[in-house]
Structures are given as C-alpha cells and as structure tokens.
Amino acid sequence: MTNIILLGPPGAGKGTQASRLEHDRGMIQLSTGDMLRAAVKAGTPVGLQAKAVMEAGQLVSDEIVSGIIGERLDQPDTGKGVIFDGYPRTAAQAASLDTLLADRGQALDHVIELEVDEDALVERITGRFTCAKCNEGYHDRFKQPKAAGVCDVCGSTEFKRRPDDNEETVRTRMAEYRAKTAPILPIYEVRGLVKRVDGMADIDVVTSAIEAILDGR
Ligand code: AP5
Numbered sequence: 585m586t587n588i589i590l591l592g593p594p595g596a597g598k599g600t601q602a603s604r605l606e607h608d609r610g611m612i613q614l615s616t617g618d619m620l621r622a623a624v625k626a627g628t629p630v631g632l633q634a635k636a637v638m639e640a641g642q643l644v645s646d647e648i649v650s651g652i653i654g655e656r657l658d659q660p661d662t663g664k665g666v667i668f669d670g671y672p673r674t675a676a677q678a679a680s681l682d683t684l685l686a687d688r689g690q691a692l693d694h695v696i697e698l699e700v701d702e703d704a705l706v707e708r709i710t711g712r713f714t715c716a717k718c719n720e721g722y723h724d725r726f727k728q729p730k731a732a733g734v735c736d737v738c739g740s741t742e743f744k745r746r747p748d749d750n751e752e753t754v755r756t757r758m759a760e761y762r763a764k765t766a767p768i769l770p771i772y773e774v775r776g777l778v779k780r781v782d783g784m785a786d787i788d789v790v791t792s793a794i795e796a797i798l799d800g801r
C-alpha cells in the first residue's frame with residue numbers, strides 16, 4: 585500500500601496526475617474538490633454549506649473536508665493506497681489526516697509537490713473542461729479530445745466547465761493556496777516526505793517523474 589499527497593496550487597495538475605495513477609496502479613484518487621462538487625450537485629447538507637464558499641474560491645471548513653475524507657477511507661477499495669488530491673489544505677487538515685491514517689494503522693509515503701509557474705496556471709484553468717459523463721479532463725489548448733466534441737474515453741458528446749474556473753475566482757483560490765496550503769509543506773519536510781516534480785513539463789513527463797518516485801527510482 586502506498587499513500588501519497590499531491591500538493592500544488594489550482595491548476596498544477598493534481599487531478600490530471602491522480603486519475604492517471606488510479607488508472608495505471610489501482611490506487612484510489614481522493615479529491616475533496618470532486619467530492620464536494622458531487623455533494624453540491626446532489627444537494628446534500630454538506631453541498632448546501634459548501635456551494636457558495638467554493639464559488640467564491642475560498643476554503644470549505646476543516647471539519648467538513650476531514651469528515652468526508654474519514655468516511656471515504658473506510659470504504660473497502662483503498663487497499664492499494666490512496667492519492668490525496670487537494671487535501672490537506674490547512675495545518676488543521678494535515679493534523680486530522682495524521683490521526684485518520686494512524687487510527688487505521690496507515691501512514692503517508694510521499695508528499696509530491698508539483699512546482700508550477702502561477703502565471704501559466706490561469707490559462708490552464710480557464711481552458712479546462714471535462715466530460716460530463718465520465719469526468720475525463722480536457723483543455724482548450726493543451727488536451728483536446730482526439731475527435732472534436734467526442735470524449736476519448738466514453739464517447740459522450742457532453743462536456744462541462746466548473747463555476748469556479750473564471751479568472752477572478754482563480755486569483756482568490758491561488759491566494760488561499762499561498763496563505764494556507766503552502767505553509768503546511770514544512771510539516772512534511774521535517775519528516776523527509778517531500779519530493780518535488782516540475783509541474784510545467786508535459787503531462788506525460790510529469791507522470792513519469794511521479795512514477796519514478798513511487799517506484800523508488
Ligand atoms: P479543487 O477541486 O481541489 O481545485 P484546485 O485545488 O483549485 O485545483 P484544480 O482542480 O483547479 O487543479 P488541479 O491541480 O487538479 O489541475 P488539473 O489536473 O485539473 O478544489 C475546488 C474548491 O473546493 C476549493 O477552491 C475549495 O473551495 C474546495 N475544497 C476542495 N478541497 C478542499 C479542502 N481540502 N479544504 C477546503 N476546501 C476545499 O489541471 C488543470 C488543467 O491544466 C487541465 O485542463 C489539464 O488538462 C491541464 N494540465 C494539467 N497538467 C498539465 C501539464 N503538465 N501541462 C499542460 N497542461 C496541463
């Protein structure tokens with residue numbers, strides 16, 4: 585079992601890389617952003633609390649996100665390990681994660697920081713869209729479907745964009761990252777867990793770099 589955190593600002597490629605690792609290695613992607621969006625869509629109590637906060641680009645409360653992560657870790661499919669994508673995002677969440685893992689006799693193996701140039705991220709995010717059916721990710725410039733308008737994976741012709749993927753909200757999301765998330769890196773640094781990957785390289789190159797870390801190469 586290998587448990588890793590993918591850390592990086594909005595648009596760094598956390599979701600792109602996590603879904604590849606899930607596909608290639610049978611690890612499970614735990615994206616708090618995806619879980620919260622599903623809750624908003626379903627209109628659950630968590631979703632009702634999270635909706636406006638997410639649309640403003642601010643962070644949802646630590647209690648809510650650590651709660652949904654704890655519930656998810658108890659499901660039986662996480663045996664090959666977990667990729668935390670977008671969690672933890674604050675010092676309090678990092679402390680909760682330590683407890684959640686310790687309670688289950690587990691530990692973290694790597695914290696992989698995707699190093700990126702923030703100026704390039706706005707373009708990445710505002711160009712992003714996903715398949716409405718299977719959630720495969722695409723980009724207007726960097727990753728178009730092979731056949732225009734048709735999902736490569738499931739053949740659906742419907743796509744969607746996130747309501748928080750506009751320039752103004754992206755700026756708030758980045759400010760939140762700098763103020764609350766980047767400062768948790770030293771917690772993992774002192775434990776020798778942090779590995780850095782150039783997140784500005786091509787998507788395949790980033791994947792290879794992460795796989796090398798997982799394989800201890
Ligand atoms: P979340 O969904 O986690 O969003 P985020 O952190 O802002 O990150 P993104 O999903 O935007 O970026 P990504 O790194 O996954 O990039 P991607 O792979 O898609 O969170 C959303 C909101 O939910 C938060 O603002 C907050 O309100 C709430 N929330 C979530 N978790 C929370 C928590 N723990 N605590 C509190 N609140 C929480 O890539 C982006 C684009 O670039 C894609 O189009 C992709 O195709 C392209 N791309 C990727 N890699 C490359 C590359 N190497 N080269 C060129 N293009 C690339």
Ligand code: MG
Pocket residue numbers: 598599600615617670
């Ligand atoms: Mg994401």
